[in-house]
Amino acid sequence: MPLTPLEPWIKSKIGLAATEPLTRPLLEGYQLRKLRETMAHARRHSPFYRKHLQGCGEPDSLEEVALLPFTSPADVQEDDLRFLCVSRAEVARVVTLRSSGTTAPAKRLHFTAADLELTVNFFHHGMSTMVQPGQRVLILMPGELPGSVGDQLVKGLRRLEVEGIVHGLVHDAEEVLHSIETLEIDCLVGIPVQVLALARHPAATALPPNRLKSVLLSADYVPAAIVLEVSAVWGAAVYNHYGMTEMGLGGGVECSRRCGYHLREADLYVEVVDPESGRPLPDGERGEVVFTTLTRWGMPLIRYRTGDLARFLPEPCSCGTVLRRLERARGRLAGTVRLSNGGALDITDLDEALFPLPLLLDYQAVLSEDDGRDVLDVTIKTTATDNGEASHQVLRALFDVPAVRAAVADGSLTLRAAGHGAFITTGSIKRTVLDRRKEHIC
Ligand SMILES: [Zn+2]
Incomplete structure (x- = not known):
């Protein structure tokens, strides 16, 4: 079983030589250093964190991170500009998120060009799990705007000598299936229900055998029934990606074992906590996913509550990595x-x-x-x-x-x-x- 490509990538990001093995103590030492740097940066430049972290000492261990207060989505909704750690001129992209069915104010996330590059870098290495040089990927997600998910995915794929073609969301399944055949697409990236609609279209089974080699489903939660159906119809390997805008779009991706997400642990420190008491939970227990950005300079987030429910899988992945695995089965x-x-x-x-x-x-x-x-x-x-x-x-x-x-x-x-x-x-x-x-x- 090939090792997740995230491991060598993370090893080089934390400054280890190619011959030096990555270990949990080395990775966690790096995470603690970066978390302390992020805290110091946020305190110095963000009015929100200056007040929010008042009286909090910098953690001397990752266990002590649990003593820091959470950041909630409501904090960001209330006044995103108070989170900014750079001048507005240095912001390359602002993403506005609105919740459906509520009157809650929109949430705005700000990214510098360097912050956006972190995501391109993750997409480059994460996608190498499922595509080879010379292949083509059809992206069924928005991509017109610079810094959008499709745009960043195309940039990451280019570094793998893979052509990414942005289609946008699916409105006409037959037209998309036709494009897969005529453009000789090897891999699809889309949101689960839209890819399911393609797989359930009568023309889906008319695609040449082995046309699609892989499919990446990206969402906060991927129903297992959709993964089964999509892999049954095309015989393609179906991978899952976990991420959200607040994480910088990308959070983690499955390795070829396809059994839980490996996380971009050099950029994010991820915890699972009891949603009621806020206490960190041991591996294997399901709770709320909370993350801290370790490398984002425009708008760092410290102990951000995602509202997503998951658990760390306690057993090591059979790909042999030391990276942790967040379970795929999950809810909100x-x-x-x-x-x-x-x-x-x-x-x-x-x-x-x-x-x-x-x-x-x-x-x-x-x-x-x-x-x-x-x-x-x-x-x-x-x-x-x-x-x-x-x-x-x-x-x-x-x-x-x-x-x-x-x-x-x-x-x-x-x-x-x-x-x-x-x-x-x-x-x-x-x-x-x-x-x-x-x-x-x-
Ligand atoms: Zn693995």
């Missing part, structure tokens, strides 16, 4: 809503129950209240071959979710499913059960 804190009967409904449970349905391409679940009862409305996008049976299948599949079954049985939940023509999920919106009841309890 905001992805769980409390039903009126006390049950917990999680978007990941709905995903795993619904995406195996062959007629389904995408869906959205909205919880509302009618006369004191919960109502779960599932809006679905289905394949062209659906003659109306998909909504019945969706209702039946929802009964496989224990929380749904229990709530329907005790009369506290009504289910409804209806069709919709357009894609519901886009790359900028995180999948969640939207809770439109009067009292929002997460």
Whole structure:
């Protein structure tokens, strides 16, 4: 099993010679040094961190990092400019993130040219897991703007002598499948539900055998049912990438073992904490992912709470790396809503129950209240071959979710499913059960 290419890359980034083995103590010593440098830089230049870290000593060990306060998304939403550590003239790109279905203010992230280069460098080395020189990659993500995900991916791939072609989000699956054939595409990069829509199109199986060698799915959470379907249709190796804008787009990518993300540990210090107490959790226990940037100078983030749920896999990866592995199966804190009967409904449970349905391409679940009862409305996008049976299948599949079954049985939940023509999920919106009841309890 080949070693993840992230290991030699990280080894060179932390200044080790090619002959010197990377060890956890060497890597963690580097992380502590960079974390202290980041703290000092943030305190000196960011009005937010000057106040936020007042009275906090610099950690003498990575264990002591747990004594530092968290940074929340709300802190960034409140006033992003207070995080800036450089002049606005030095900012090369500002990314604005808006949450769907809420009135929360937008979140803005600022990156210098050097910050953007860190991401290109990660894409260069991360993509070498799945593509070879001379191959072509079709990127089903936005890429028109300099510094956008597609633009940075093209730059990273160029360093591997791989041609990246930005297509943008999928609106016409047939046209994309035609492009894969005529442009002789070897690898696809896209968001899971959009790639699923390609795989479930009638023309998907008409692609020449072995045309697609690999597919990279990128999102905060990748349903296992989608990975299985995409690999079954094309026989391509399906890799997963974990990242978010706040991490500098890229966070971690699977090695050829495809069993958990290896993280860019020279740029990010990642922790998993108990979402309620905030205490760091031991490897193997699931909690909230929290990260600290180690090399970002424009807008560093210290102990940023992602809202993502995951755990570190305690067993070493069979690729032989010393890098840690974050599990692939995951959800979001905001992805769980409390039903009126006390049950917990999680978007990941709905995903795993619904995406195996062959007629389904995408869906959205909205919880509302009618006369004191919960109502779960599932809006679905289905394949062209659906003659109306998909909504019945969706209702039946929802009964496989224990929380749904229990709530329907005790009369506290009504289910409804209806069709919709357009894609519901886009790359900028995180999948969640939207809770439109009067009292929002997460
Ligand atoms: Zn590995």
